[in-house]
Amino acid sequence: MATLLQGLQFYPGRSVVHRLDPRVKLTLSTVLLITTLLYLEVTVITIIIFVEAFLAAVSGTIRRWVKTIYGAAPLIIMVFLMNYLVRAFSYGGFYDPSAFYESFAASYRLIAFLASFSIFFLTTTPEELGMTLTKLRISYMYSFAFISAIRFTPILAEELQTIMDAQRSRGLELDKGGPLSRVKKYIPILVPLIVNVLRRSYELAEAMEVKCFGASKKRTFLKELKMKPMDFAALAIILLCFGAAVYIRLFCRLPVP
Numbered sequence: 227m228a229t230l231l232q233g234l235q236f237y238p239g240r241s242v243v244h245r246l247d248p249r250v251k252l253t254l255s256t257v258l259l260i261t262t263l264l265y266l267e268v269t270v271i272t273i274i275i276f277v278e279a280f281l282a283a284v285s286g287t288i289r290r291w292v293k294t295i296y297g298a299a300p301l302i303i304m305v306f307l308m309n310y311l312v313r314a315f316s317y318g319g320f321y322d323p324s325a326f327y328e329s330f331a332a333s334y335r336l337i338a339f340l341a342s343f344s345i346f347f348l349t350t351t352p353e354e355l356g357m358t359l360t361k362l363r364i365s366y367m368y369s370f371a372f373i374s375a376i377r378f379t380p381i382l383a384e385e386l387q388t389i390m391d392a393q394r395s396r397g398l399e400l401d402k403g404g405p406l407s408r409v410k411k412y413i414p415i416l417v418p419l420i421v422n423v424l425r426r427s428y429e430l431a432e433a434m435e436v437k438c439f440g441a442s443k444k445r446t447f448l449k450e451l452k453m454k455p456m457d458f459a460a461l462a463i464i465l466l467c468f469g470a471a472v473y474i475r476l477f478c479r480l481p482v483p
Contacts, residue, residue: 281345374430385419
């Protein structure tokens with residue numbers, strides 16, 4: 227879990243991707259996500275994953291990006307098995323090639339789906355994310371709650387892993403026993419985690435009250451977002467590629483094995 231949630235944690239850098247306007251990066255991630263939803267062909271999904279991996283390599287976050295995909299491996303395997311069992315029982319049995327292909331394509335598409343916004347969060351600071359949401363005319367109350375969740379989720383995942391390691395060192399065997407027994411063994415882990423969550427929420431609430439959060443309806447920022455020529459060029463390329471992807475989806479036939 228901690229490995230998967232590393233894709234939500236900002237990684238500092240001075241790459242071209244880091245210097246792009248966060249609105250452009252948000253558009254890029256949204257376009258990758260929508261394109262992933264439009265296609266089920268393995269060839270197209272491979273191209274999308276290659277683009278995401280290229281952007282992660284350029285931004286210097288390729289290791290964290292790979293860890294995000296690796297952390298989602300159990301979910302990807304579960305999606306494959308569920309799709310394969312449903313299609314196998316509904317259609318041609320367990321040896322039907324189409325059932326295997328469609329199940330693999332669905333789980334393979336999940337990789338591109340999960341990684342589409344990973345690059346955005348890895349290269350965008352929480353402050354830039356807040357300014358982006360404000361520019362989209364979203365109330366700062368809601369954007370602050372979203373930003374806080376994004377910032378604290380990786381921290382809570384690390385605390386969860388720390389608590390699990392501490393309990394294992396005390397002799398708690400989490401990997402042994404039946405399903406019901408394993409659920410009971412997680413109680414000594416969830417209780418201190420919930421206590422830490424409540425403690426952090428109280429500390430955050432007190433800090434917000436001290437700084438008079440919400441006293442002024444108009445929110446100001448130290449820095450203002452300004453589009454540069456590089457941002458406009460990147461945005462034009464993104465929209466051009468997205469238009470081509472939609473055109474191919476609607477008016478062209480792709481070969482399906």
